[in-house]
Amino acid sequence: MYSETQSKFGMLPEFPVTKYVGSKQRLLPFIIEHISKLNFKSALDAFSGSGCVGYAMKQMGVETYANDFLHFCYRTAQATIENDSTLLNDGDIRALLKPEPSAPSFVLDTFCDLYFNERDCRFLDSLWANAQKLESQLKLSIALAAAARACMKKRPRGLFTFTGRKGWDGRKDLEMTMHDQFVVAVKDINAAVFSNGKNNRAFNHDVFALPSQLADVVYIDPPYISPFSDCDYTRRYHFVEGYCRYWNGCEIMPNTTTKKIQSYNTAFANKSDAHGAFQRLFHHFRKSILVVSYSSNGIPGKSEMIALLKSEKSKVTVHEAVHRYHHGNQANRVGDNNNNAIEYLFVAE
Numbered sequence: 303m304y305s306e307t308q309s310k311f312g313m314l315p316e317f318p319v320t321k322y323v324g325s326k327q328r329l330l331p332f333i334i335e336h337i338s339k340l341n342f343k344s345a346l347d348a349f350s351g352s353g354c355v356g357y358a359m360k361q362m363g364v365e366t367y368a369n370d371f372l373h374f375c376y377r378t379a380q381a382t383i384e385n386d387s388t389l390l391n392d393g394d395i396r397a398l399l400k401p402e403p404s405a406p407s408f409v410l411d412t413f414c415d416l417y418f419n420e421r422d423c424r425f426l427d428s429l430w431a432n433a434q435k436l437e438s439q440l441k442l443s444i445a446l447a448a449a450a451r452a453c454m455k456k457r458p459r460g461l462f463t464f465t466g467r468k469g470w471d472g473r474k475d476l477e478m479t480m481h482d483q484f485v486v487a488v489k490d491i492n493a494a495v496f497s498n499g500k501n502n503r504a505f506n507h508d509v510f511a512l513p514s515q516l517a518d519v520v521y522i523d524p525p526y527i528s529p530f531s532d533c534d535y536t537r538r539y540h541f542v543e544g545y546c547r548y549w550n551g552c553e554i555m556p557n558t559t560t561k562k563i564q565s566y567n568t569a570f571a572n573k574s575d576a577h578g579a580f581q582r583l584f585h586h587f588r589k590s591i592l593v594v595s596y597s598s599n600g601i602p603g604k605s606e607m608i609a610l611l612k613s614e615k616s617k618v619t620v621h622e623a624v625h626r627y628h629h630g631n632q633a634n635r636v637g638d639n640n641n642n643a644i645e646y647l648f649v650a651e
Contacts, residue, residue: 346516347521356379368502453542455483514587619649
């Protein structure tokens with residue numbers, strides 16, 4: 303985990319520990335060591351995911367932009383990266399926790415006992431209704447980010463790809479009520495809020511819809527596929543993604559046991575399309591310094607990624623670190639094979 307950081311702003315708070323497939327939180331010292339050697343005043347975390355890398359760049363004092371096509375990731379980025387001073391106060395928290403008899407019952411009616419029990423489902427429905435009364439989008443983002451965090455903490459490995467109590471091993475996180483998990487999550491996110499004196503922003507866009515010259519440095523941690531798994535983050539996190547939108551515009555697939563939503567289209571989803579997707583991505587941001595996190599298990603491979611970057615940039619440096627994946631697309635469903643991988647950091651200037 304990236305520990306508290308000393309900067310011109312004093313001792314900065316930590317980003318909350320994440321429970322997110324592919325999170326680079328454990329690799330932050332390696333990533334920031336090399337990013338910090340570059341000359342830049344603004345940075346874009348183009349696939350922000352958990353938000354930890356964008357947050358670390360905000361800690362560096364540069365103007366930071368974070369983007370993700372998943373709405374729950376956007377809410378986390380808005381709550382912790384764009385937000386520089388807004389907190390949920392005690393009155394806000396009491397109002398959010400208060401049972402709301404007129405709340406809709408979609409979570410209870412659709413998901414009861416699939417992931418959470420009746421009490422927790424009723425709480426989530428009530429919480430959603432109460433959150434809509436908050437006075438600002440930043441407060442709403444803190445509430446929704448905390449709700450997503452609470453839901454993931456109450457799931458084995460944080461995932462929604464299976465139902466029931468599979469993997470329930472008696473850990474405290476799994477036994478806590480959703481009410482108590484939410485209270486802890488709000489505290490964690492509130493504690494992460496700080497200002498770096500810049501106009502930081504969070505976006506919920508397709509990456510190709512972002513301005514091509516938005517930032518001096520573009521950090522890219524793409525949703526790459528591997529021989530062991532797909533890169534379908536919608537499938538893994540469909541419940542929290544749906545909840546943060548209260549399933550507005552989400553198509554639930556009724557014949558699935560998980561009641562998952564239809565996955566969003568992404569150019570990086572298929573082996574046959576991956577090469578072209580990366581080529582297009584690097585060309586789109588060709589005016590910026592490109593910093594790419596990638597695994598030795600990824601498709602395309604290392605040499606092909608270097609060639610793609612060199613088609614747009616004159617200099618490509620590769621840094622390496624050994625990294626053990628505890629869950630996710632390297633370790634999930636494959637026992638103990640190849641969850642030790644080399645983490646590459648390509649820096650293209």
